[in-house]
Amino acid sequence: MTYRYGPEVDEDGVRFRLWAPGADAVDLLIGDRALPMTDRGGGHFELAVVGAGPGLAYRFSIDGGTVPDPATRRQKGDVEGASVVTVPPAARVSKPARPWHEAVIVEVHVGAATPEGTFAALAGRLDHYAALGVTALELLPVADFPGARNWGYDGVLPFAPDESYGTPDDLRRLIDAAHERGLQLYLDVVYNHFGPVGNYLPSYAGAFFTDEFSTPWGSAIDFEREEVRAFFVENAAYWIEEYGFDGLRFDAVHAFEGPGRRLFLDDLARRLRAIDPQPHLILENDHNEASLLGGGSAFDAQWNDDFHHVFHVALTGEHEGYYRAYADDTAKRTARVLAEGFAYQGEPTPNRDGAPRGEPSGHLHPRSFVSFLQNHDQVGNRAFGERLAELAAPERLDLACFALLLSPQIPMLFMGEEFATRRRFPYFCDFEEEFGQLVREGRRKEFSGFSTFSGDDIPDPLSPSTFESAKLDWSETWTSEGQTALARVKALIGLRKTHIVPLLAGAFRGADASAEGGVVECEWRFDGGKLVMALNLSETEGPTGVGRSDPVAAIGRVEPGRLGPWSGALWRS
Incomplete structure (x- = not known):
């Protein structure tokens, strides 16, 4: 497709573009040179530089301050550094044709999946997943974030893979290596907010946001503006077309606000469904809007938190916080989740002051739901990041794994779950001290209402040791417990392929x-x-x-x- 955001490379050079409706003038900075950009109207600035090409570092100067390109394809020196011109390679490995109903997914954090924490290192582990029988890996967000470590939900440059993981070509090689093994790669993308550090858009493109609605991250994205919708639609298409991702998971679409919300979802789906082969499109949506799924809907499935919640309560007996809504007659709620997808389909929920949640979902095909027992959210948003192998008795966890992999909903594992790791996955980030202290205080406040939380012993999210503690220990795959778990998961996936997948078609x-x-x-x-x-x-x-x-x-x-x-x-x- 033709992109309106980011640098455009052709045989003559590079055309640089920036939407800056709040700026009177914009200069392109290349080394010591400041080149005035042309105002094309509507806040669009551009400049063609003859002879420029891939590898060129640049920035923009606006009102005396310098900013990176918000649509940079590569960033050098973290979010405060220079943007770099890139072009995708011409030759790529063909994608495996894997229909959605075959999907068995493993969610992976690139930085914590291996000791090295890079795209290249993850590529070296793909044989493990292929041998297990899974069909796809879903990567947590990789867009450039501040610092050296992050879950990915604080990204501020959504087109640029974070430098700590490797180069754009490293990511393409990972995707090609997956395709060579018959594996698909999905990517989690975040369009409901920008991270709190390194986002310069408010200074020159305040029209990106609206104060009419608030979100947990501040002012809402203004999806009523066509330029804003186009920015994110292009980003989604970019990951599919220029990298070869096989699907996208859209983070927290319940946080899209205002009448522009459905306009954006429609624009997004229309553009992505025009790509051949069509990518798999997955929602995270706390509203449980069944109307966005199934039938002629543009979206294949939704992460089903309700599946996680009912089984977590059954396995652990925990009933505080949002688990309170699933603690009354857990077996009955589990039955509804298995048969109909959502536990709440418009009924009032006790942990939301009685407000209704959800829409009727019993008519939806089971493949409309991605179910899981663990994921980055449900593990990492615990105070200490404990996994179920630590929290639940083995026979309980074995039964839940049986239900997950043999129910007709689409199953998803969290990295390491397949070998029953007890390695915790605590929340981690790498903000500068002033903002980092606010994060520390926020974490303590978040868990202060839980009876098991003591307060001072929460892992420091800014400490490098917290990040290191979250990394998988692959030696566990060779322990007797790890081997037993792997054999069980592999056998269940095999049974799923034989008995479940044919029916789901x-x-x-x-x-x-x-x-x-x-x-x-x-x-x-x-x-x-x-x-x-x-x-x-x-x-x-x-x-x-x-x-x-x-x-x-x-x-x-x-x-x-x-x-x-x-x-x-x-x-x-």
């Missing part, structure tokens, strides 16, 4: 579920047959009315008409 004909005591039973009907799952989420033996014949998969003690504690079975017909 066809039409969904509805589901029914029930809960009696701690026993949950669910039946899903498809054109090609039906699946029946029974789970006993309790410490006592329970009766089940399903399973007259041998199940295709079972865990724990399963007998005709009876399930032992923390046992489960799956039947297909």
Whole structure:
């Protein structure tokens, strides 16, 4: 596509462009030279530099101050440094054709996935994921952020991969290496806010934002402006077209505010659906808007927090904070999540002052939901970043993994979960001290209402040691516990491929579920047959009315008409 933002390279040189509606004049800075840019009207400035090419460092000067290009494709020297002209390589590895219903995803943080924390190092681990049977890795945001370490949600230069992970070419090589192994790569992108450090847009493009709405990160993005919508639509298309990503996950679309919200979502989907092959498009949306999913919708699926919440309560017994909304009759809520996707479909929620949440979702195909037991949010936003292997008994966790990988919803693991790591994933960042202290205080305040939180022993999010503690220890894959977990996950993914995936390719004909005591039973009907799952989420033996014949998969003690504690079975017909 033709991009209106960022440098445009052709055979004659480079055309530099900047939307700066708040500036009277803009200069292009190349070394010691300040070159006046032409005002094309509407806040658009541009300048063609004959003979310029890839590798050229540049900045913009506005009213005596210097700023990077907000659409720079590469940034040198962190967010305060110089922007660098790049061009994509011509030859690329062809993408694997993997339909969405086959998806088994692992969420990965590039910086914490390996000791080196780089794109190149992650490429060296791809055989592990291919051998496991997963189909895709989903990368946490890689857009340039301040400092040397970050989850990625404080990015301020959304077109530039962060320098700490490697170069743009390193990222392309990672994607090509994944495609060579039949793996897909998805990317988490953040369009609801910019990070708090290194974002210069308010100084010269205040029209990017509106004070009419507020968000947890300050002024809202003004999606009513076509220029703003185009900036992010181009960014999404850029990752697909110029890098070869196979899909995108859109962070917190519930934080898009105002009437421009649906305009933006429509623009985004329309542009991306015109790409061939079409990328997979995934939402994070706390509003549980079923109307954005399924049927003729442009979006394939939504992260299903409700799946996580019901199983987390069942596994750990925790009931504070947002878990309070899932602590009453957890088995019944689990049954609804398995059969219909969302636990809350318009009902009032106790942790939201009784406000309703969600829309009816029982009509949606199960592949409209990405389900998980752990992810960066649910682990890292705990005070200490504990994983379920530390919080739940092994037999409980085994049953939950059975349900995750053999239910017809799309499963997602969090890196290291496949080998049952106990390595914590605490929140980390690398802000300068003044702002960093505000982050420290905010973390303590956030967890002060939890009875198990003592206050002073929370890991310091700014300390390099906190980041190091979050990195995977790959030696765990060779321990007896790690080998057992890997074998179990690999076997379940194999069963999924044989018994679940073929049904997901066809039409969904509805589901029914029930809960009696701690026993949950669910039946899903498809054109090609039906699946029946029974789970006993309790410490006592329970009766089940399903399973007259041998199940295709079972865990724990399963007998005709009876399930032992923390046992489960799956039947297909």
